[in-house]
Amino acid sequence: MKFIKKNAIALLIIVLISTGVYFSYQAYKGTDLSRIPVQVKKTSAQNPYKEAPNSSRITNKGVEQLKVYPSIQKGMRTPFDLWNYYGKGDSSFGSPNLPMRFEQWVDFNKKQKPKLMADVDAYMNGRFNFDSRAIPGQFMSGGRKPIMAGPVTRLPRGIDSFETLADLAPEEIKKRDLFPFKPLAHPIQSTAHMVFPDSWVAIHPQHKRLDVDMDIPEDYLPEFPPPLFLTTHKELGDVTGGQEITLDNFFEMFDGIISPEQMEGLKELLRPTPTTWFNHTSHRITEEPSQGVACLDCHVNGHTNGAFELAPDSRPNMARLRVDTPTMRGNYNLMLLSSKRSIRSMDHFAEVEEYFDGDPGMQQSIGPRAAKREVTNRMGDFNSIIDYPPAPKLNPLMRLIPGKATESELRGEAVFHGKGQCDKCHYGPAFTDDYMHDLQVERFYVGRPEGPIKTFPLRGIKDSPPYLHDGRLPTLADAVEFFNIVLTLKLTKQEKEDLVNYLLAL
Numbered sequence: 001m002k003f004i005k006k007n008a009i010a011l012l013i014i015v016l017i018s019t020g021v022y023f024s025y026q027a028y029k030g031t032d033l034s035r036i037p038v039q040v041k042k043t044s045a046q047n048p049y050k051e052a053p054n055s056s057r058i059t060n061k062g063v064e065q066l067k068v069y070p071s072i073q074k075g076m077r078t079p080f081d082l083w084n085y086y087g088k089g090d091s092s093f094g095s096p097n098l099p100m101r102f103e104q105w106v107d108f109n110k111k112q113k114p115k116l117m118a119d120v121d122a123y124m125n126g127r128f129n130f131d132s133r134a135i136p137g138q139f140m141s142g143g144r145k146p147i148m149a150g151p152v153t154r155l156p157r158g159i160d161s162f163e164t165l166a167d168l169a170p171e172e173i174k175k176r177d178l179f180p181f182k183p184l185a186h187p188i189q190s191t192a193h194m195v196f197p198d199s200w201v202a203i204h205p206q207h208k209r210l211d212v213d214m215d216i217p218e219d220y221l222p223e224f225p226p227p228l229f230l231t232t233h234k235e236l237g238d239v240t241g242g243q244e245i246t247l248d249n250f251f252e253m254f255d256g257i258i259s260p261e262q263m264e265g266l267k268e269l270l271r272p273t274p275t276t277w278f279n280h281t282s283h284r285i286t287e288e289p290s291q292g293v294a295c296l297d298c299h300v301n302g303h304t305n306g307a308f309e310l311a312p313d314s315r316p317n318m319a320r321l322r323v324d325t326p327t328m329r330g331n332y333n334l335m336l337l338s339s340k341r342s343i344r345s346m347d348h349f350a351e352v353e354e355y356f357d358g359d360p361g362m363q364q365s366i367g368p369r370a371a372k373r374e375v376t377n378r379m380g381d382f383n384s385i386i387d388y389p390p391a392p393k394l395n396p397l398m399r400l401i402p403g404k405a406t407e408s409e410l411r412g413e414a415v416f417h418g419k420g421q422c423d424k425c426h427y428g429p430a431f432t433d434d435y436m437h438d439l440q441v442e443r444f445y446v447g448r449p450e451g452p453i454k455t456f457p458l459r460g461i462k463d464s465p466p467y468l469h470d471g472r473l474p475t476l477a478d479a480v481e482f483f484n485i486v487l488t489l490k491l492t493k494q495e496k497e498d499l500v501n502y503l504l505a506l
């Protein structure tokens, strides 16, 4: 009896002590003292991550020559030749957490950046000869920025001209690995997201990234700020007076020429909201927190500044195609929006946007944009009055007016509708058929097929370099060389020159 009593007292004491410890721990857990960070073990000076073993469970289905995507963390460097890879990722879902403490994240990215950018420059200069040679007398629609001459894509070793290359059969080009127009990856595809041009970042320092900068030289990007033309006020020409439209000046600029609905839509297009990596949380790629990004931060003045990101439509991140910002000009005429997602209306586009990389979970944790239907409709309302720049040499049927066009432009038009077969896909008021086509570019190199892509319009095309969804074609001359090979057209040097001159007139 005495024995039991003694033990019961001991038991009671133990229970009391444990309860005490438990409650003091609960109280302590909520305090700053409990937030002493756990150190991430450094595994190498360059990269604190260990190379993760490949965890993809996919089996190789007849694509022996391709490698399976490595399994990696945010911030880790990714191969520039991602076309060589394929397969499944670890998960479709993103996490709002960084793989390390924020201060370490800043440190890690700052340390990685110089080497990454040196490698990016070497890679880009290996692919392109960016000599900043302009076409004499040719300027973008604002009249300020010269248009670059090309092609600037470097020829493969042992090939002396694009004509020699175009004479080879697709199988031969593939077998000898001679195709110079392979896809362009985002320099850091694990973190990915928006990369803004240097000219933009200079006046919008909130968009300066810790990890990566623009990889295409300024000369090969659209003019900044670009002019804005309205379908409703052609007589006014560029309504911006050469300024960037901002939340501070839009009202004055547009009061009295657009409707109240369009005015509200424009305001929303200018209002920054949080994105996956530009926001007020620590899941960010900028040193300071920010309010985020606005539609017109990429589609500046309803056009584009050449900012690029990844298409939100696939996973893993490494399988997502790089896409450069298309213009909003003439969107009113398009039935198909974005390269792959086949979005059917501009208001729908304003709702889905790629702010959270197509990941609604990230949106919930970082702060939803929560754009209501009536608001996105009004954003669409403004979008739908953004016009193409003037093309004074074209008649209502989108044919050159002989008295106004040069001989070369007229010959180029004939090639466009004849031997070049461009009009099979590029026709109508916007020079697009509004379909997606699979150009089957992988016939020319060993690589994962990119699949069908929307026919981007050619009206006003001189204003929106670089070309193709990922901007792999820095000039119109590169675009012509690309289609000459991909469509096996065997155009002569003269025909290609004429075609470029024609495209400049659209």
Ligand code: HEC
Residues within 6 Å of the ligand: 194, 195, 269, 293, 294, 295, 296, 297, 298, 299, 307, 308, 309, 311, 312, 323, 324, 325, 326, 327, 328, 331, 334, 336, 337, 338, 339, 340, 341, 346, 349, 350, 351, 353, 379, 469
């Ligand atoms: C990173 C800069 C960026 C921001 C910010 C941005 N866009 Fe875009 N936009 C893009 C890119 C890149 C594409 C091409 C996507 C694709 O091809 O899949 C695109 C495509 C579009 C298109 C389709 C154009 C076409 O020709 O197919 C529309 C419309 C559009 N954006 C509207 C918006 C609206 C509305 C917002 C704001 C809610 C917005 N964008 C914000 C970069 C941006």
Ligand code: HEC
Residues within 6 Å of the ligand: 416, 420, 421, 422, 423, 424, 425, 426, 436, 437, 438, 439, 453, 454, 455, 456, 457, 458, 461, 464, 466, 467, 468, 469, 470, 476, 479, 480, 483, 484, 487, 499
């Ligand atoms: C089979 C349909 C088809 C034909 C024929 C065709 N194109 Fe295209 N064009 C496309 C598609 C699809 C794209 C977008 C491809 C991409 O982004 O990957 C495109 C894109 C372009 C672009 C880039 C547009 C931009 O905004 O970046 C240019 C320039 C162009 N085409 C010119 C031509 C010329 C010149 C010809 C004739 C020599 C031609 N195309 C023939 C389907 C076609």
